[in-house]
Amino acid sequence: MQQTGFTHVDHQLSHGIDGKIGNRNSMALINLAWNKDFMWDGGVNNLEMQPINPITNPLEMDETIEHVIAKLQASEKYRILFAKAFGDEKITSQRLLKALAQFTVMLTSSNAKYDKVMRKEESFTTQEQHGYDLFKINCASCHKEPLFSDDRFEKNGLSIDETLNDFGIKITNKPEDYLRFKTPTLRNIQFTFPYMHDGRFKSLTEVIKHYNSLGHDKNLPKELDKPMNLSNNDRVDLVAFLVTLTDKDFLFNNRFSFPRE
Ligand code: HEC
Known part of the structure; x- marks a missing residue:
């Protein structure tokens, strides 16, 4: 949630799909471009690979990358957006992860x-x-x-x-x-x-x-x-x-x- 620094407020442990309760409190997403490691325990060291974790974690999104890609491919809105970003309508896991990383890497906070x-x-x-x-x-x-x-x-x-x-x-x-x-x-x-x-x-x-x-x-x-x-x-x-x-x-x-x- 943007207005709370891209973290989940109100709950001690962050909630996932179907009201499932995760193991930790989600971290704020701020100035990630300068981080070497991600997550509370450094379980991920590459911003581009990071989304695989929450997408597939059974307590978070409980999805598969294949199914996410299939859903995006079925959506005209996303086909147009992928074409705008990458030059053609192909939606692949690599493009999905690149697009997400481009977003998270630009979350810069430097005007407090x-x-x-x-x-x-x-x-x-x-x-x-x-x-x-x-x-x-x-x-x-x-x-x-x-x-x-x-x-x-x-x-x-x-x-x-x-x-x-x-x-x-x-x-x-x-x-x-x-x-x-x-x-x-x-x-x-x-x-x-x-x-x-x-x-x-x-x-x-x-x-x-x-x-x-x-x-x-x-x-x-x-x-x-x-x-x-x-x-x-x-x-x-x-x-x-x-x-x-x-x-x-x-x-x-x-x-x-x-x-x-
Ligand atoms: C020895 C290193 C160290 C020092 C010194 C330290 N912190 Fe921390 N701080 C941490 C670590 C590590 C965590 C996360 C711990 C955890 O969640 O288990 C943390 C967490 C926090 C958090 C929670 C942030 C969040 O997003 O949940 C706040 C607020 C905080 N510290 C403020 C302070 C303040 C204020 C001081 C000085 C009075 C201070 N810290 C001194 C290492 C330190």
Whole structure:
């Protein structure tokens, strides 16, 4: 859903076809052109191949590529659109995947208040500036500017959800990857709730409370292995900074919205 950064809101675990419930909270789709790996566990490393996953996953679209192609071939509307894009009406899986990748690769968000401040077109309020200072100290090592992700897999101190038992290591099966998930971008984070791979937090306030509750723990990366000691005011200011990552030009860009007939 474009207006929420191309993610599914409202549900902790994203829903698929026939109301089936998936295993994770869908990630926002923002600035993917600069990512090397995709999905919470890096299960996909190529944007062009990525759609095969949700199309065929029994809990997501539960389809086959062959059947999707057959449906597209039967549609005059799509035959015309494929001819416009590729020069003739042939609809193949390669063209389908190319077309989807062309769309997802152009989902660029770079016009939030944060970007305007960086370009010296606007300035932060005192509160936002203080939040930014706290962010640089406590968060920016993983949520690296300007993408707000380091495109790596990190542990951020979440405890295991005992119902889901999702250790995030299915891809490598290495014990050192236990509880590591991809550092998600924080762009448009105001609207991409709920948060984390399992959607366990509904608000940014809850997320920051989690980080602030971490104590001395040598199993955590060094940025998180000691208490942050954020005061109530600090936490409010940090949220005020995170809201400056909202980019309305992206969330409401007509180029990305459902095509009008
Ligand atoms: C050691 C690396 C690291 C540090 C430091 C860190 N994070 Fe994260 N952050 C992560 C990872 C990894 C995830 C995803 C974890 C998961 O879902 O299991 C995450 C998830 C989040 C999310 C949820 C995003 C979403 O789309 O669901 C928010 C919001 C967030 N972090 C904000 C912060 C803030 C604010 C700070 C500083 C107070 C911070 N993080 C510090 C690694 C880090």
